Amino acid sequence: MNSRIPLTFLLVLFLLPSIKLYSQSILPQGFIPGEVHGNFQSDLQYYNSDTSIGAPEVPEKVLMRGFANINYTLGNFSAGLRYESYLATLQGFDSRYDGNAIPYRYATYQNEKLNVTVGSFYEQFGNGLIFRSYEQWGLGYDNAMDGIRLKYEPLKGVYLKGVIGKLRKFMGSGPGVVRGLDLEFSLADMFDSLFNKTNIIIGGGMISKYQSDQNSTYNLPENVAAFAGRLNIISGKFNIGAEYAYKINDPSAANSYIYKDGESFLFTASYSTKGLGILLTAKRVDNMDFRSDRAAAGSELNINYIPAITKVHTYSLAAYYPYATQPLGEMGLQGDIIYKIKKGSPLGGKYGTSILVNYSTVFGIKRTAVNDTTAIGESGTLGYKSNFFDIGDTKYFEDLNINISRKFSKKFKAAVSFMYFEYNKDVIQGFGNQYGTIYGNVAVADLTFKLKPKNTIRVELQNLYTKQDDGSWGMMLVEYTIAPHWFVAAFDEYNYGNKKSNKRFHYFTAQVGYKNKGNTFTLGYGRQRAGIFCVGGVCRNVPASNGVTLAITSSF
């Protein structure tokens, strides 16, 4: 097995010059009119089997997924494509991507007021409550629209968007047709004289999807529409926004074929001044899973996007139990305060100190039966009744975290974080009543030492303490950076608190990276832990892995 590892290094040698050729040959300056830009990424992994952590033998040994975006612009015209290659896709991603294709291609014409795109596009109305098509390479998610988009600015400050198309599903597209229109007025742009330091933005949109009814059990609506209205007031240090969305009867596999209308509401208010920022967010979601195929499962073919109002943590153990929005129903609140203690004050120290406090909590919504003879959520009925302000009894998630960072000297800075969380694994991942709620604490110390002007060493120490699930974890990372080109990192995650003593594994990873002019190469070796991930009624097992990884990103 080890004799095969040099294959990966051969591949590196093979790929290095080809990348160079790539960026040069495409840009023969002055040869063709217009400009070509793009980017390239490739993630390759060589897999070893590792029976101790359960990493299976991968028949292909080497798996790779990669893409290149190539965009051409000439005056008002632009066109582009994305070539994607999954040979075969990495473990943990959906195998329905396997193969080579050009799933994304477009042409756009734009003048002062009008922008027309034919082909693939990403678009969003407001916060996305009724419509958002986007991609996240890291998660293997892409619901790009394929069709026509029109953007028009008939008057200054008036923005109109019209879209029609089908959503991408892996290398094909879903059956439903999605049509929509959005209108936005930015009053400060429309009436310059009336608004000085204030702007009011009013917007509204509609989305309708069509999918024929071939189901003999239910009488299904073939056209399902959703509407949303939004208001944003920006005045000096304040920014207040609200959006409300409503969806008519949309029985689907995701909501177990109930005919109740859906709604969601999102409110944000922020205040920011020098040294202080406050953000408040509130959300209610009720039956808002909206897809272009009513039979879709997993994370396929979502038309809309319900923004998360919980903090996205970056430290690995703080991010171990991330909340996932529950489009079928949730109510939540989030508060965020950032405070910077002045430089030179007794508390702030010579270089200043910043404190960040974040709190979020999410509950279910209260559901009551529509009548005495219908069970809550029963298929082929209105499902349930839910009062807009009634909070459900089940807590889905809670997170209180504080982060204090301070620069002590030119050579040393430190950040410490503490987090308390409650994570209802059964609800968030759809496990019935298997695991219950996980209660835990996370502590992180992040220390950065500047050894020389260009040499930095960073150390992370993390601990996740919990009695539930896999128990406690410890983590240590050491990263050495030689600016601007090189970095070396090594980290170990250790499941020391696992109740099963034979499962107290170390997951060690070492990486070396090189950056130069928009090209980054990262070569790593390590172990990744296994996990079962459930989304939308489908559970996937991502097997543990042990192997060599190579990531290349390049932009030109």
Added chain:
Amino acid sequence: MIKNHKSLFGTKYFMLASLLALIVVGCDKVDPPYIENNPGSGTDTSTTYTRKVLVEDFTGHTCGNCPRAAEAAHTLLQLYGEQVVVVAVHMGFFAEPKSNPDGSFAYDFRTTAGSEIDVQFGIDPTGLPRGMINRKDVGGSPILAYAAWESVVVGIISEAPDIKIELSNSYNESSRLLDVTADVTFLNGLNGTFKIVTLLLEDSIVNWQLDYLATPNSIETYMHRHVLRNSISSTWGDQIAQGSISSGTTTSNSYSITIDNSWLDSKCSVVVYVYDAGSYEVIQAETLKVK
């Protein structure tokens, strides 16, 4: 310049109005009753020979959402009767036997054929439950969520059959030796390479199953329906015809298998299907009880 601008705005205003009209139209409010009183559109198979569709339900005993897919398959059988042939294929991570102290989930439902189908189509990485309807490609992949099965079934069973499969068997209860003969008649002229596969199923096996909607989640006495036990032919079967095949062509293939002593022969049945080796799409399926 201003004039030009106005007329442009006028055009767009007209377009806006038409788009608005389109969207408002695109909104169907359904009134009760929501459930259709439909006896199923399956054709009466007693008089005419019809297209029969293979429904492969990929499942595992530790897949907590898989009982929903089994229910969907059962609904298809209720609605379309003999035009639907269901095979429950236990495969992948969620079918692995466990060594739990209470003995739960210790049974190994997996089969060589099931594992080979999993690898060929890449089903396990897509997560469970999943299914394939005649292995027909739908929007770029044959792997479907269970809620999508019915519309594909409906689209297929209304088509006239391309081939006819007639099954006969002889079963020796003492030796438990089963002989199966499949006689295939091409009803239409077809082009391609066609293969025949013969499977053995056992119905109504009572054993553990995880169900996220049940309390507790682990059910000891779950009834596993239409379980694939073994492939009597090889997983990818035997070639019966190739090239330009004229209408009226007939073939006959015989298989035999000794039914395992631990399997209940009164619950066993044979499933035979013929598929296009180029596309893997199944063109006809048939089933027959062992006794």
